[in-house]
Every structure is written in C-alpha cells, then in structure tokens.
Amino acid sequence: MTGVATGPPEPVQIDVHLRDGTLASLADDVRSGLSRNPRELPPKYFYDARGSELFERITELPEYYPSQIEQDILDVAGQAIVELVRPQEIVELGPGSARKTTALLNPMIELGLGTRYVPVDVSESAVQDCAERLVATYDSLAVHGVVGDFERHLDRVPPASGRRLIAFLGGTIGNLDHPRRSVLLRALRAQLVPGDRLLVGTDLVKDRERLEAAYNDSAGVTAEFNRNMLRVINAHLDGDLDPDLFDHVAFYNEHARRIEMWLRAREDMSVRIEALEMEVDFEAGEEMRTEISCKFTRESLVREYRDAGLELVSWYTDPDGLFALSLAGPAGDGDR
Numbered sequence: 001m002t003g004v005a006t007g008p009p010e011p012v013q014i015d016v017h018l019r020d021g022t023l024a025s026l027a028d029d030v031r032s033g034l035s036r037n038p039r040e041l042p043p044k045y046f047y048d049a050r051g052s053e054l055f056e057r058i059t060e061l062p063e064y065y066p067s068q069i070e071q072d073i074l075d076v077a078g079q080a081i082v083e084l085v086r087p088q089e090i091v092e093l094g095p096g097s098a099r100k101t102t103a104l105l106n107p108m109i110e111l112g113l114g115t116r117y118v119p120v121d122v123s124e125s126a127v128q129d130c131a132e133r134l135v136a137t138y139d140s141l142a143v144h145g146v147v148g149d150f151e152r153h154l155d156r157v158p159p160a161s162g163r164r165l166i167a168f169l170g171g172t173i174g175n176l177d178h179p180r181r182s183v184l185l186r187a188l189r190a191q192l193v194p195g196d197r198l199l200v201g202t203d204l205v206k207d208r209e210r211l212e213a214a215y216n217d218s219a220g221v222t223a224e225f226n227r228n229m230l231r232v233i234n235a236h237l238d239g240d241l242d243p244d245l246f247d248h249v250a251f252y253n254e255h256a257r258r259i260e261m262w263l264r265a266r267e268d269m270s271v272r273i274e275a276l277e278m279e280v281d282f283e284a285g286e287e288m289r290t291e292i293s294c295k296f297t298r299e300s301l302v303r304e305y306r307d308a309g310l311e312l313v314s315w316y317t318d319p320d321g322l323f324a325l326s327l328a329g330p331a332g333d334g335d336r
C-alpha cells in the first residue's frame with residue numbers, strides 16, 4: 001500500500017500469512033495425502049484463482065441450492081440477526097467473494113453499529129477482490145483482510161475493536177470431519193467474549209437425490225472444479241497429472257451424512273510430482289478423495305456446539321428446511 005500525504009487512512013489492510021506457507025503445507029499435504037490409502041487431498045486447495053471462479057459458477061448452478069437458499073435466508077433474517085447481536089465488527093471465515101455478507105454488513109452499517117470487516121480466506125485474490133469491492137460500496141467501511149487458513153491462523157485475526165459477529169457461511173464447516181470441527185469450534189469459542197456470536201451456515205440432511213444432484217451438475221462445472229485440484233498440484237509442485245484422465249465422482253454417504261467427492265483414474269498411469277521427487281502409480285478405477293461435505297440436523301449442531309462450550313441462540317432456515325443458519329454464543333451467556 002502506497003502512502004499518500006493527504007486524505008483518509010487506507011480503508012484496506014491485508015495481512016498475508018500464507019504465500020510461502022501455502023506451498024509448504026501444500027507440499028506436505030500432497031505428499032502425505034498421496035501416500036495414504038485411499039489417497040486424499042484437502043479441499044482447501046481447490047481455491048486458486050481458477051478454482052475460486054469455478055466455485056462462483058457452481059453457486060449459480062440450478063442444482064446447487066445451498067448458495068441461493070442461504071442467500072434467501074440471509075435476505076430475510078440478516079437484519080434481525082444484526083439487531084439481535086449488535087456487532088461492532090464482522091469477522092468472516094472463508095468469505096470467497098463475500099457476496100452474501102452484504103446482508104449483514106448493510107444493517108450493521110446502517111444501524112450505525114460498526115464499520116469494520118475482517119475476511120479470513122486462503123485465497124489472496126478472493127480477499128483482495130472482496131476488500132476492494134466492499135470499500136467501494138461502503139464509504140465508511142474499513143476492511144482488514146487476513147490471507148490465511150482458519151484452521152491454522154485464527155490467532156492472526158486482529159484484536160476485536162468491539163462486539164464481534166464471526167460468520168462462517170456457505171456450509172464450509174462441512175468440509176471438516178467431526179474431530180476437526182470440534183477443534184475449530186473450540187478455537188472459535190475461545191475467541192468469543194460475552195456478547196460475541198458465531199453465525200454458521202450448514203447444509204442439512206435431506207434426500208439423496210437432491211444432495212447428489214447438487215454435486216453432479218449437468219453442465220459439468222463441479223467436475224471441472226474437482227479436477228482443478230490436479231491443476232493446482234501441477235502448477236505449484238511441478239506435477240504432470242492429466243486432468244482429462246480422471247473422472248469426477250460424487251455421492252452421498254448416508255451413514256456418515258456427507259457428500260464425498262473423488263477423482264477416479266480412467267486408466268493405469270504413472271505420474272511424477274517433481275517438487276516432491278515423487279512417483280505415483282494409479283491403477284485404472286483407483287479413486288482419491290478430494291472433499292467431504294457434511295450435512296447436519298439441528299440436533300447434531302446443538303450437540304456439537306454444546307461439546308465446544310457453545311450454545312445455540314437462534315436457528316434460521318428456509319421453508320423447505322434445506323439449509324440453516326445457526327447463531328451460537330458462549331454457553332450460559334445471558335440475555336436470552
């Protein structure tokens with residue numbers, strides 16, 4: 001950021017904790033993930049600039065209901081949530097484009113409650129773009145972006161300027177399995193002081209057909225998004241994985257209550273990942289898992305919150321019960 005002699009202070013500050021970190025953790029994660037049986041790659045690596053764009057396209061697909069429904073819930077309940085919490089700032093984990101966040105920022109600013117927004121995202125381009133767009137939209141808004149991994153860099157979130165609403169939208173918490181959700185919810189609980197609240201978007205358990213359609217769109221965008229993981233590995237770790245030789249597979253694992261996405265090798269192949277000095281053999285039909293997307297019920301969330309020292313404060317859902325926003329606070333934190 002270039003300093004200027006006059007004018008107001010810079011409305012945008014961005015702290016990058018991940019540029020070098022990403023590569024190191026990508027290398028470690030790919031090495032260990034490809035050595036496991038079955039092979040497994042963490043979904044956070046979908047989101048380079050191309051992957052973030054593909055995800056934006058997913059959110060516009062007719063089959064992918066979570067984004068539209070969550071937006072609808074926020075449009076209806078955003079103001080009420082802000083009036084209930086009265087936040088002086090909003091911290092958002094994994095905002096991506098932060099398009100939905102305006103439903104919270106608008107009332108916060110219009111009610112004169114606060115003017116600070118802190119997006120925390122692994123994608124530097126996402127943090128940059130949303131910061132620029134938001135300060136252009138709201139004169140008074142200050143954005144303090146953190147390019148980081150919310151499982152590793154919560155301690156880098158700048159100190160609170162006042163009562164805080166931490167938003168974790170989109171159902172992204174579903175990318176974590178139960179033990180990792182538990183660690184994250186406890187870490188978030190530790191960040192909350194009385195009055196602070198956590199707002200979490202979660203996709204809900206529903207019929208298999210509806211769930212599977214959302215991850216097997218007819219335009220093939222989700223398949224491209226899935227294969228983007230291979231391009232990310234090729235680009236950063238000098239690999240020669242051929243995305244055209246992997247099929248997209250997504251299904252609902254009813255027992256585990258989650259969508260699983262896999263990439264299935266179409267033929268026998270041997271790939272080289274130069275930066276890891278690693279040779280990986282795939283047999284035709286072999287699959288590696290790239291994502292889990294867990295689905296929840298109100299009861300399952302109440303339990304997870306309780307186990308993390310949190311308490312459900314309110315629950316917002318659409319008329320068909322497809323998706324939910326839940327507002328939680330420190331357990332026993334008064335005025336309800």
Ligand code: AVJ
Binds near residue numbers: 058
């Ligand atoms: C952004 C993690 C919530 O799990 O539904 C969309 C990502 N993957 N289609 C999800 C995703 C395939 C999405 N989350």
